[in-house]
Structures are given as C-alpha cells and as structure tokens.
Amino acid sequence: MKTKTPSRLEKILSAGHMAVTSECGPPRGSDPEAIVKKAEMIKDHVDAINITDNQTSVTRMCSLAACIRLKLMGLDPVLQMVTRDRNRIALQSDILGAASFDITNILCLSGDHQSFGDCAQGQNVHDLDSMQLVQTVRHMRDQGKFLGGDDIKRAPQMFVGAAANPFADPFEIRVPRLAKKIKAGAEFIQTQCIYNLDKFEEWMKLARDRGLHEQVYILAGMTPMKSAGMAKYMKNRVPGMDVPDTLVKRLADTPKEKQAEEGLKICIEDIQRLKEVEGVSGFHVMAIEWEEKVPEIVEKAGLYPRPQV
Amino acid sequence: MIVADKKPMEEIIEDIKNHDKVLVLGCNECVTVCEAGGKKEVGILASALRMYFLNQGKEMKIDEETLERQCDHEYLEEIRNIIDQYDAVVSIACGVGVQFMAEKYHSTPVYPGVNTCFMGATEERGLWTERCQGCGQCILSRTGGICPVSRCAKRVMNGPCGGSSKGMCEINKELVCAWQLIVERLKALDRFDEYEELSPIKDWSTDRAGGPRKVVREDVQP
Incomplete structure (x- = not known):
C-alpha cells in the first residue's frame, strides 16, 4: 500500500503488520542520557517511540528535544504534542522544528489539566483543541500551508495520530468521537490503557460497524500493572481509567513479591486476546517507569522480531 | 451578572x-x-x-x-x-x-x-456559577446552549476530552463536564447527529487575546 509520509510506523502499518509502539517520559532535568538509556532498552522491540509532552502537567525536558535525541540514534520517534501549553504560533513552529529533523510522527493531544502538575497556578492555552491540532498538521502537510494561509517552504511530512479513550464517558459518544477524529484527519489512534477488555471489544465492534477500522489504524494501549496498589490507584485516581474489580482482585490475591510478575502476565494475556480482535492494528505498550520490561512483553506476546521495512 | x-x-x-x-x-x-x-x-x-x-x-x-x-x-x-x-x-x-x-x-x-x-448565575442562594467568558463570538447555537469556553476547563471545542468520567470533569469530581451536558442537550433537542460536525478553529481575536475590547453603537449614540 502506498504511504503518504516517510514514517516507518506508517510503512509497517500499511504493509499489514501488527505495529508495536512504546513511550518514554523525558527526564526532569537536562541530562540527555536519561532518554537515551530508556530508548536503548526498548529500541529493538518497537517500531516507534512516543515521547510524552509534560505528561500529567509536570514540567520536564521538552518532547521535541527528546525526540531529536531519538532521531539522532536512528530511531523513529512519535512527537506527542499537547494544546495546553502552546498557541497556534508555537504549535506550528514546533511542528516545523520537528520536521527539520525529519521527525515523521505526531500524536495530537489536549493534555492533562495543569492543576494535576507542578504549576497548578499557571495559565493554560487551549487556543486549538486536539482535533483542531490534527487538522492543523494535516493542513500543513497536505496543503503545504500555514493556518494563516501562507505557503510553507518544505512542508512537514508527518503521520498524524490522535488518542482515543474507549472508556471515558459518555460511552455513547466514544465511537462518534473516534469518527470525528478520523474526519479531522487522524491516521492512527493510540488508545488509553485497556484493562476492561470486554468494554474495549464492544467499542471496537461499534467502530467496525461503521467501518472506522478501515479508515484509521488503531493501536491498543497496554500498561502492565506493577502491583495491586497501582491497580487501585489507576482505578480510583486516574481520570478516564476503567479498571475492573476482577483485575484488582487477581493482583491483590497474589503474594506481594509476585504481583509485578502477575501484572506482566496479565498484560501479555491481554495482548494475545486483543491481537485476535478485527481492527486492532497494533499495540502501544506504555510501561510507565518500567521500560526494561517492554522487550519481555513484546517477545512473550509473540510480537518479536519486529518486521523490517 | x-x-x-x-x-x-x-x-x-x-x-x-x-x-x-x-x-x-x-x-x-x-x-x-x-x-x-x-x-x-x-x-x-x-x-x-x-x-x-x-x-x-x-x-x-x-x-x-x-x-x-x-x-x-x-x-x-x-x-x-x-x-x-x-x-x-x-x-x-x-x-x-x-x-x-x-x-x-x-x-x-x-x-x-x-x-x-x-459572569454567572445564581443557582441557589449562596451559590453562583460561571456561564460566560465574553469571548465576543458566541457559539451557543452550535453547542445546545451550553458554553464550552466558560464551562470546560480546557475550553475544548470538540469535546469531551478523555478526562470526563461519569459526567464529571477530571479536575474536580463535583464539576460537571460541559460536554456531557452538551451531548445530553443535543439529544434532548433531537440534534445528536450534529455532534460529529467538527467545530472550526476559533477566532480568538474578539476574546481577551485581541486586546481591550469595545462595542461602538452609532445608532444609539447621541
């Protein structure tokens, strides 16, 4: 299948392979080694690596600089960009900056509210929302123009992604919302962490009923639980997360020293089950501060070795 | 008021x-x-x-x-x-x-x-809540009469964001999600199909962003 961008992730997906992406959170400091080390751990087991953009609104090294580090290592980064911190001038400018390093993937997000982070007293911007950012990147790429209408010399060549949360409320708009993101121009979707597989499969079915799985590549978001405590925290404290009681119980019933192992086992089982779901094009494995486990998850889930394209 | x-x-x-x-x-x-x-x-x-x-x-x-x-x-x-x-x-x-x-x-x-x-309304005595931020370009006709600029913490034009849970906003469990209200209202008006229309990028030049504003009405000036 013909691809629209030089993105390796796009090539893998369009060739019909199950894609695997993962993510690295930049450090809270300027030491580049932190990001390089995380990337080294996972680079042979994934097709592209997302770099988060001040996730949970905690100030960190910028996503763009960290993406450049990965690019210099010969890897394929996914630039996460939130609309919380930048207006349309800064967004377009950072997109061009990324494109100047031939960063070819972008994930457009609105970002957690700043009240969760270390600058709760700060302003938020939200000049555009995440869908409008998708539209903006597509406009810049496909029309070769700025939002203001002027021509861009050497337009950015980016494969454009968006997030989807199959679990956030109201559930009835979750699929229409996916359709809307596709309409805005999203080419791949990375979902929120999936723990409630039944509900995710229901969402996928509704998406398939509308043929949406043929219009966008859906990568299922997977985050292994490290402990029963983490499962409870995710269930009760993280916005938009759906963690079934059975999962919390399974971990709680496991001896403490074996809970991490059990968490990995659950994650691998879940991937194996979701591999069979029509319309799932790959997995986005977010092992939060547990990057060293990504290779094991990918291997045991039968997703290794990664295809060469 | x-x-x-x-x-x-x-x-x-x-x-x-x-x-x-x-x-x-x-x-x-x-x-x-x-x-x-x-x-x-x-x-x-x-x-x-x-x-x-x-x-x-x-x-x-x-x-x-x-x-x-x-x-x-x-x-x-x-x-x-x-x-x-x-x-x-x-x-x-x-x-x-x-x-x-x-x-x-x-x-x-x-x-x-x-x-x-x-700018807000009296919900009950001793409780006032925000309804308008005076953005200068009212979009309420498109959003079922509920304002995402003043009532969504991220003023998302194509919401809700992923943080909406059980009808409540991610920033505060007592704050209702504006987009939940918009969706319910569009349904009540039998206009739910409009939900999938993309809201265009907003012109904020009539908002605070455009600098101090004024309204001039020559027809009523002395």
Missing part, C-alpha cells in the same frame, strides 16, 4: 491603614445580587473596619454610601460633592466600578473591596 466575592478583611485593612477618612462605596447592581458589594455588605464592612481601628486605637472616619451603579457616569457624579471629605475610597463594586471610580476621581485613591470572579 458579574459575580464577585468578598476580599479578606486583612487585605483591605493593609490597603487603608495609613488613611484617616475612608468612604466604603457599594453598588446596587450585580454585586448586590451576589451579596458581596451591596448596601448590606457596605454596612457590615464599614462596621467591621470601625471596630478594628477602634481596637487599634487609631482614629478613623469610615462612612458608607451605595450607588445605583458604579459603572455609569451619571451615578458616580452623585458623590462629587462629598468626595473631598475622604482621603481614600474602598469600592466594593466589581472591577469595572473600581476602575470607573478611579478614572473619574483621579486624585483619590480607590481600593477594591471584592474580588471580581466571573
């Missing part, structure tokens, strides 16, 4: 402590309705200040006045003949009133006695 909340007494005391003759000036409009700056509140604040300075052993003249409006030349003129008796004014009108007062009486210090909060 414009909703305001009382400033802590200590802040007001800090502002006026070096003056001797102070006028506490209320407003009969919005701040009266939200019980922050009307005649009643003028009385309460003036009494509290008198009590405080008396206890401090400081002689302080504190008088009370409440105007029909402080955002109108006509009513502000009513105190022209008494303003020279004071060396400071504490205005408990909204920020508009405080500024109009300062503009009119250029050599008299004016201190705000309330924090001006937002």
Whole structure:
C-alpha cells in the first residue's frame, strides 16, 4: 500500500503488520542520557517511540528535544504534542522544528489539566483543541500551508495520530468521537490503557460497524500493572481509567513479591486476546517507569522480531 | 451578572491603614445580587473596619454610601460633592466600578473591596456559577446552549476530552463536564447527529487575546 509520509510506523502499518509502539517520559532535568538509556532498552522491540509532552502537567525536558535525541540514534520517534501549553504560533513552529529533523510522527493531544502538575497556578492555552491540532498538521502537510494561509517552504511530512479513550464517558459518544477524529484527519489512534477488555471489544465492534477500522489504524494501549496498589490507584485516581474489580482482585490475591510478575502476565494475556480482535492494528505498550520490561512483553506476546521495512 | 466575592478583611485593612477618612462605596447592581458589594455588605464592612481601628486605637472616619451603579457616569457624579471629605475610597463594586471610580476621581485613591470572579448565575442562594467568558463570538447555537469556553476547563471545542468520567470533569469530581451536558442537550433537542460536525478553529481575536475590547453603537449614540 502506498504511504503518504516517510514514517516507518506508517510503512509497517500499511504493509499489514501488527505495529508495536512504546513511550518514554523525558527526564526532569537536562541530562540527555536519561532518554537515551530508556530508548536503548526498548529500541529493538518497537517500531516507534512516543515521547510524552509534560505528561500529567509536570514540567520536564521538552518532547521535541527528546525526540531529536531519538532521531539522532536512528530511531523513529512519535512527537506527542499537547494544546495546553502552546498557541497556534508555537504549535506550528514546533511542528516545523520537528520536521527539520525529519521527525515523521505526531500524536495530537489536549493534555492533562495543569492543576494535576507542578504549576497548578499557571495559565493554560487551549487556543486549538486536539482535533483542531490534527487538522492543523494535516493542513500543513497536505496543503503545504500555514493556518494563516501562507505557503510553507518544505512542508512537514508527518503521520498524524490522535488518542482515543474507549472508556471515558459518555460511552455513547466514544465511537462518534473516534469518527470525528478520523474526519479531522487522524491516521492512527493510540488508545488509553485497556484493562476492561470486554468494554474495549464492544467499542471496537461499534467502530467496525461503521467501518472506522478501515479508515484509521488503531493501536491498543497496554500498561502492565506493577502491583495491586497501582491497580487501585489507576482505578480510583486516574481520570478516564476503567479498571475492573476482577483485575484488582487477581493482583491483590497474589503474594506481594509476585504481583509485578502477575501484572506482566496479565498484560501479555491481554495482548494475545486483543491481537485476535478485527481492527486492532497494533499495540502501544506504555510501561510507565518500567521500560526494561517492554522487550519481555513484546517477545512473550509473540510480537518479536519486529518486521523490517 | 458579574459575580464577585468578598476580599479578606486583612487585605483591605493593609490597603487603608495609613488613611484617616475612608468612604466604603457599594453598588446596587450585580454585586448586590451576589451579596458581596451591596448596601448590606457596605454596612457590615464599614462596621467591621470601625471596630478594628477602634481596637487599634487609631482614629478613623469610615462612612458608607451605595450607588445605583458604579459603572455609569451619571451615578458616580452623585458623590462629587462629598468626595473631598475622604482621603481614600474602598469600592466594593466589581472591577469595572473600581476602575470607573478611579478614572473619574483621579486624585483619590480607590481600593477594591471584592474580588471580581466571573459572569454567572445564581443557582441557589449562596451559590453562583460561571456561564460566560465574553469571548465576543458566541457559539451557543452550535453547542445546545451550553458554553464550552466558560464551562470546560480546557475550553475544548470538540469535546469531551478523555478526562470526563461519569459526567464529571477530571479536575474536580463535583464539576460537571460541559460536554456531557452538551451531548445530553443535543439529544434532548433531537440534534445528536450534529455532534460529529467538527467545530472550526476559533477566532480568538474578539476574546481577551485581541486586546481591550469595545462595542461602538452609532445608532444609539447621541
């Protein structure tokens, strides 16, 4: 299948392979080694690596600089960009900056509210929302123009992604919302962490009923639980997360020293089950501060070795 | 209406402590309705200040006045003949009133006695909530009469974001998600199909972003 961008992730997906992406959170400091080390751990087991953009609104090294580090290592980064911190001038400018390093993937997000982070007293911007950012990147790429209408010399060549949360409320708009993101121009979707597989499969079915799985590549978001405590925290404290009681119980019933192992086992089982779901094009494995486990998850889930394209 | 909340007494005391003759000036409009700056509140604040300075052993003249409006030349003129008796004014009108007062009486210090909060409505006595941010380009016709600019914490135009849970906003479990309300309302109006229409990138030049704004109506000008 013909691809629209030089993105390796796009090539893998369009060739019909199950894609695997993962993510690295930049450090809270300027030491580049932190990001390089995380990337080294996972680079042979994934097709592209997302770099988060001040996730949970905690100030960190910028996503763009960290993406450049990965690019210099010969890897394929996914630039996460939130609309919380930048207006349309800064967004377009950072997109061009990324494109100047031939960063070819972008994930457009609105970002957690700043009240969760270390600058709760700060302003938020939200000049555009995440869908409008998708539209903006597509406009810049496909029309070769700025939002203001002027021509861009050497337009950015980016494969454009968006997030989807199959679990956030109201559930009835979750699929229409996916359709809307596709309409805005999203080419791949990375979902929120999936723990409630039944509900995710229901969402996928509704998406398939509308043929949406043929219009966008859906990568299922997977985050292994490290402990029963983490499962409870995710269930009760993280916005938009759906963690079934059975999962919390399974971990709680496991001896403490074996809970991490059990968490990995659950994650691998879940991937194996979701591999069979029509319309799932790959997995986005977010092992939060547990990057060293990504290779094991990918291997045991039968997703290794990664295809060469 | 414009909703305001009382400033802590200590802040007001800090502002006026070096003056001797102070006028506490209320407003009969919005701040009266939200019980922050009307005649009643003028009385309460003036009494509290008198009590405080008396206890401090400081002689302080504190008088009370409440105007029909402080955002109108006509009513502000009513105190022209008494303003020279004071060396400071504490205005408990909204920020508009405080500024109009300062503009009119250029050599008299004016201190705000309330924090001006937002444009909102009285949900019940003692509870006021925000409804409008005056973006200058109303989109309520598209959003079922519920404003995402003022009621969504991220002013998302194509919401809800992923943080909406059980109809509540991610930033506060007691804050209803504006987009949940919009979706329910579109359904009630039998317009749910409109949900999938993308909301265009907003022109914020009519918002605060475009600088201080004005409305000129030549048809009603004298």
